[in-house]
Amino acid sequence: MIVMYKQVIVIRSGLKMSKGKTAVQACHACIGAAEKTSRIILSAWRREGQKKVVVEASLEAMHRLKEKADKLKIKSYMVADAGLTELAPGTITAIAIGPDKEEKINKVTGSLPLVR
Numbered sequence: 001m002i003v004m005y006k007q008v009i010v011i012r013s014g015l016k017m018s019k020g021k022t023a024v025q026a027c028h029a030c031i032g033a034a035e036k037t038s039r040i041i042l043s044a045w046r047r048e049g050q051k052k053v054v055v056e057a058s059l060e061a062m063h064r065l066k067e068k069a070d071k072l073k074i075k076s077y078m079v080a081d082a083g084l085t086e087l088a089p090g091t092i093t094a095i096a097i098g099p100d101k102e103e104k105i106n107k108v109t110g111s112l113p114l115v116r
Helices: 019-036 039-047 059-071 102-109
Strands: 005-012 052-057 076-080 092-101
Touching: 005 019, 005 039, 005 059, 005 102, 019 076, 019 092, 039 092, 052 059, 059 076, 059 092, 059 102, 092 102
Parallel strands: 005 052
Antiparallel strands: 005 092, 076 092
């Protein structure tokens, strides 16, 4: 069986962020979670092209996703905005789940809709 790795970035739905702000928050989440990931997983993910999927969910759902990821021992990183531009300080904007084995990630985020 071939092991595939990926990361899922969840953008908080309902916030009126510009496209640029959304991209920056996704980047913060991506890097934050990757920095917490083991070297072995990170190396495998990089070799495979650093697969990422961007989806959306409500704030409540994001907290549930974090709990699920923690139970499965998947690294995650939730972004709280600094409040320097569009949002109030501390606004939760995104969470990255993984990178980790795709089958594990799918147990946490598999049913979420893609960001459009």
